[in-house]
Amino acid sequence: MNIRSPYCAICNTQISAGNNSKEHVITEAIGGRLRVSGFICKSCNNEAGRTWDAKLASQLLPLAHIFGVTRQRGVTPGLPISTTTGENLIMRPDGGFSPNKPSFSEEITPDGVQIKIVARDVNEAKSMLKGVQRKYPNTNTDQLLANAEFSSSYPTGMVHHQLDFGGEVSGRSIVKSVLALAHQAGIAANLCNDAIQYLRDHTAPACFGYYQATNLVANRPLETPLHCVAVNANPVTGLVLGYAEYFGIHRVVVCLGKGYCGEVVKSSYAIDPRTGKELYLSVNLDFNESEIDAIYRYEMIPNGAIEAAFHAVMPAALKKKDDFERERVIAEATEYAFKNCGAKYGEILTESQVKKLSSLLLEKLTPYIMHMHKSNKLR
Ligand SMILES: [Zn+2]
Incomplete structure (x- = not known):
């Protein structure tokens, strides 16, 4: 059995009751819930949150909007477009x-x-x-x-989402997530040297690569924009491997360490970020060293694979968003029209109040109908 390191995985300071922190395995901004303690110190937790996790969250912000992430604390910030x-x-x-x-x-x-x-x-x-x-x-x-009016307007032009993902800064957040799960699973930090080096030294080589060649989640639920983190320590290959997936789309394989000779350890943690509900997934992480090298060389991203991953989760999300928007607009218009037509709740409406009500309703609904018409969604 491995002994848990009492030292911070990032700065190597001894962790005590005073500087211990609860670190989210999946960053909170995209809906993560599970936290681990005894993993990193308070000041590294703050610093990593402000830099690495913030970068990952900003890259994933458009998806957080499209899928409607629910967070434990706070709300998803507005998305500038x-x-x-x-x-x-x-x-x-x-x-x-x-x-x-x-x-x-x-x-x-x-x-x-x-x-x-x-x-x-x-x-x-x-x-x-x-x-x-x-x-x-x-x-x-x-x-x-x-007397102020609350109103929503629709863009007249087409909205372009920037869906950039990757790079060293958010990469460190991803490696940290996987390492946090390894810590939770009892894999000692000294068996995860590649990851530790990468987090401690900004000149260290990256220990992750993007992977879209096969579906590693055996029991993947349909149309679910899931987040998943998994680890697999295997004495046969000597590798401590990790996996992170965001919104069912972005998929990353991490090699935390080499030369592992302990017992087999497998662990995974996944959630549906729309609800925060935990999913119990089985992740097949069985790469050897030469396959890991190929992943690091970007050779495991076949043409069209990312688009296929998008297509598996996006249509359902967009339809749900449209339904939600229609309900929101109707509720807002109804409230506005009734509030301003001169009638009171429970009273019988006069003919002129009904007329006023219908015209106010139309006034509020028209921008939505025009928007739907322009986006070719009126069928
Ligand atoms: Zn630290």
Whole structure:
């Protein structure tokens, strides 16, 4: 049996009760839940989170939006997008779009000063209104806020997502994830030298490669954008291997260490990031050293394989997103129309209130219908 190292896997400081940290095996920003302790110290945890994990999370942010990740803490940040017609917008986690900058304009009219504020959320509107009140002390900001309109707009151009993945910085987050699971499975850090070196020394050679040649998840659930981390320590090949997969699409094989002669250790941890629910998957990680070298040389990514992985999870996600957006828009329009038609809950509506209600409903639904028409989704 291996002895757990009481030293931080990154900086080699002895881990004590004072500097121990709970590290997420899969980074929290993309929905990870499981945490391990006694693995890295508090300051390395913070530093790795701020740099390596943040880079991985930003590369995966478009997918986190498309699939609707639920996180244990916090929400998925807005995704800045630009469109083919040059708009710069923020895609919100609820599927709507906001301007990427607040705007403020004032115009002097015969009736007084007319101020127009576009804010991205209520808090931003409140702080902008405070500024208005400083300049014009007679402004009734509560009333202005009560009359503020919440609206969503759709981009007029096509949205292009940047789906870049990879590189040394996010690579270190991936290697750390796999090493965290190895730690949890009881594989000592000194048996994972390739990974340890890579995390400690920025000039050390990368110990991972992208892999799309075969499906390593034996019982892969259909249309599931899963996250998975696995390790396999095998005395026959002498290799301690790791695997990480994100959203069912990006797949990485890691060689944590060579010269392993302990007993066989296999472990995996997987989740559905849309719900956080754990999945029990069986991962076949049986590469020998020359296969690992081929993976490191990018030779295990056949043409069309990444596209096929995308296609296996994307259509269902896009359909779900469309359904969600339709429900959101209808709910928002209904609430807006009823609130502004002059009727009260429980009362019988007058003919003019019904007329007002229908026209308000149409007003709110039209941008959505036009957007669906333009995106060729009205059938
Ligand atoms: Zn440390």
